[in-house]
Amino acid sequence: MGCGSSIDVQDNKTTLLLNQASTAITDNDSIYLMKTDTKCPSLETEEIRYFVRILRANCLNFLTTTLMNHFIFYSLSDEVIMGIINKMFYCCLHSNTTLYPKECVASCFFILERGNLQYEGCPLQKGSTIGELSLLLRLEKQKNVKAIDDCFFWGLDKSTFLNSLDYIMAKQYLQNKQFITGQSFYQFLTPMQQDGLAQNIIVTKYRPNAIIAQEGERADSFIVIKSGQAAVYKGTKFIRYLQPRDCFGENSLQTTTKRNATIQAVSEVQCLVLTREKVKQILGNDVKKQLQFAVIRQILKQLKTPSLEIEKLLPSFRFHHYNNEIFDINELHDYLVIVVEGTMRSEDQMYHKGDLVSDVYDDQQFYCTGTLAKLDKVKLELEDYVIEDSTYEFKRVRPQFAELNNQKLIANSSYGTLYKVEYKNEKYVLRKISRDIISQWNLEKQIKQERKILEIINNPFVANFHQYYSDEQHIYFLQDYIKGKNLGDYLHDNGLLDKEKAQFLISQMILLLETFSNLSIISREFKPNNFIIDKNGYIYLIDFKTSKQAYRTHTIIGNPHYMAPEIIEGKGYTTFSDVWSVGVCLYEFLCGGVPFGEDQDDPYKVYEDILNYQIKYPQFYRDQVGKNLMNQLMSLNVYQRVGSSFDELKAHKWFNIFWDQLQHKQLKLNPKKQDSNLKRLNVEQKSSLQFL
Structure with a gap:
């Protein structure tokens, strides 16, 4: 359908009918749209643009007040509010028609400017808003919204609404962080x-x-x-x-x-x-103690203490409080002493919060007012530590397309085709995607995001990206070829995992999550079916289609069973949502099945189960430390899932693994070996188990 327009004058209100298949706002033919961004270069368009500017100016106070009182937009500055208003279109819903004539996905956020509109039989007032929750939650079943007479709206299309939301959160975050730093x-x-x-x-x-x-x-x-x-x-x-x-x-x-x-x-x-x-x-609940730990971390980092060892040392510190009392400097021979609150002073020297007490002479007398943290120096012997070097580098190859040999089909899907190819005797996977499919499914932005993420990731637990190609019909991604088995299939065939296997697998996911967090990548892909496991037990994430680089986002996407509650609630989420998914994976490894909605196929039933939040463990699983870790990873408090840092998470008592050796793939695990005590607890039997 080509681009066209026609003017329809009704009750001194002008509406423009836009017929643009590529930029459709709604499937409802009863809605007449007036937008200022149409690409039709005509006098009508200029007249409409002028009219909408006048109309927007007349409605400016109304729109500003409505947005300022809205639960999403209330905290915005006048400048940002004005920017959103300038992106709004004006439209009319004719009388005796419904806003959603059939069950469909909401595509706009609307503000009722005037008219008699009813929602489930109840009248809506001027300034009422429609569609925001549907956009956030991607609801497919829309409520009955009906125009009794001609109704006029200001609206934002879905993309602009969600982009505005992400922009709002990002701008506020950066401004707030700058002020509090x-x-x-x-x-x-x-x-x-x-x-x-x-x-x-x-x-x-x-x-x-x-x-x-x-x-x-x-x-x-x-x-x-x-x-x-x-x-x-x-x-x-x-x-x-x-x-x-x-x-x-x-x-x-x-x-x-x-x-x-x-x-x-x-x-x-x-x-x-x-x-x-x-x-x-x-x-955490003990804020004072956590602030003291924060000071200690800084000092130990200055002393070149490995970050993972810092988290193990923190519980060993002892805190001593002084009220203008003399500090015994002989303690410095045996203890590392840090000022975590207040001051410590002599006639010619002063230590403040965050200072390591040193360079003290025996004839000096110090008075302390505040809190000192002390650690026995014996525990600080660095030669006992494993000095970790977590640097990982892989060699990216850049072959010309014509240099790829021995092309063999691996798999075919509606999204693309996978081929195994060779270059200089090494095997790779070539993923081919049709440009027609990209256009048909509006995947341009997604493809661009995926390529960007693949190019910046440097981690041993992904199918590394090497080269991007394109021609008139297709685009191509060249990635590592991983010889192994789908992790979901592996779990189905082997049933429950023992602690050694579960720890080996989940530790790799945590190292991958740490990389994602450092790069502000939200994966939404952490589930067994998106990993390949090789013969040594190492896993590789192979799917990045829904990954996004953002500090925070609002789109509801992912497998419902692995979805964190904050995603479902539509309040925005960060990389912490992937930590929840890893917790679900760990539960699946150790307990069989998933903790929420195991017997449900309806996504809305799964969402309900997650929001009800009751983690139940089977009677056979009695490891309290393991339960503690899973409860932490799947905590409703997103900030407690990791703690102060990934190093604190890796220092959890459940883990007994050399993280640096794992990062460099110097450990080996036989994924085929199975604990004899778990053989009887297979996938079919777990459904009859009693839960605690």
Whole structure:
């Protein structure tokens, strides 16, 4: 169908019918669209563009107010709100027609501008919004939304809506992180902890003379002035002004206190608020201890202590509190001493938070006010450590297409064709995808994202990418050829795995996840069927079709049984969602089946089971440490799935493996060998097992 347009004047409202097959907004022929981005160069188009600009200007206050009060867009700046409004189109739904005439996937977010519209028989008011939850959750079964008379809407198409959402989250995250970076408690945290805090900052706005904090009230949040000016009062006495980047309430993150002053907005003020509950969610319930550990990590890194060993040493530190008391410098002979709170001073020397106490002479006398962390130096003997070098490099080849020999068909699917090829006596896989399929399924963006990810990944547990080719009919990906078996088939044939095998496999997934996290890659592909296992027990991720490089995204995609709850809830998710999937895989290895929706095929039933969140373990599985690890990986608290870093996760008591040797594939496992105690617990039997 070609590009065409026609003007239809109704009740002084102009609507433009766009017939553009390649940029269709909806399948409903009763909706007339008025957009300003049509590619038809005509006078009508210019007139429509002018009309929509006038119409948008007249509706600006209405649209701004609606978006500012919306649960998704409420925290946006005026500038971002205006940018979204400029991307909106105007449309009409004729009387006695439904917005979704058949069961279909929602493709737009709508704001009702005027008209009599009913939702499941109930009238909707001007400013009502429609479709946002359907877009977030990708619902296929739409509710009955019917126009009683002609109804007019402002709308965003699906792509613009989701892109706006991702942009909003990314911009807020970067701004918030920039403002909080200079705070003392923040600078010692691991990058993963810093990211978690930055993602959970709340933006609040105050009008002139509004009270931001009241003297004597309970303090449970840390507040940074982002813009504007505020005044500090003690009683009625003015103390000073607060400017952008000034803050108050840091102590309230560790313990319950009361505000010791009143903070009042002088001008319009925007604040960044971090609540104690969010900090506890990210760092753990004992916030004070975690902040002390953060200081210790920094010092041990400066001492070149291997990162994995740092996590093992942390529980061995002892904390001693001083109230302007003399510190016995003889302790320095036997202990490593770090100032984690307060100060330690002599006549000519001062140590602050984050300092390693050293270069102290026997005739010096030090007074300490605060907390010192001490570690017996015997435990710091580095020669006892395995100094890990996790660097992995593979040699990428770049053959010309004509240099690929002995092409043999491996598999055929609707998405593409796989061939085994040879280059200089080495075997590779050539994946061929038709350009017609790419166009038909709108895969251009997905293909571009997949290629970008494959080019930056450097990890031993993927089918490494070597070269990209294209011609008029097809595109091609050249990757490593992995001789082995699909991991899903391997599990089906072998049933339950013993701890040794499960640990070997899941450790590789964690090392791969660590690489993905460092690159901000959200995989959504961590399930057994997407891995190949070779004869030595090493696994390789072979599917990257749904992978995405983003710090946060909202698209609901993936296998329902391995999907984290935050994906289903549509609130946005990060690489932590893949950690959940690895937890599901570990459960499947050790317990048989998946922990949620095992007997369900309906995705919505599986989603319901996941959101109900009840992890049950079979009676035969009694390893409490293993259960603890699975509960951690599948925690509803996304920040506790890994902890402060992947090194903390790898230091979990369940693991008994040399991570560096595993990274370099210096360990071997016989995947065919099976624990005799597990042979009777095969896939068919597990369904009759009782669960605890």
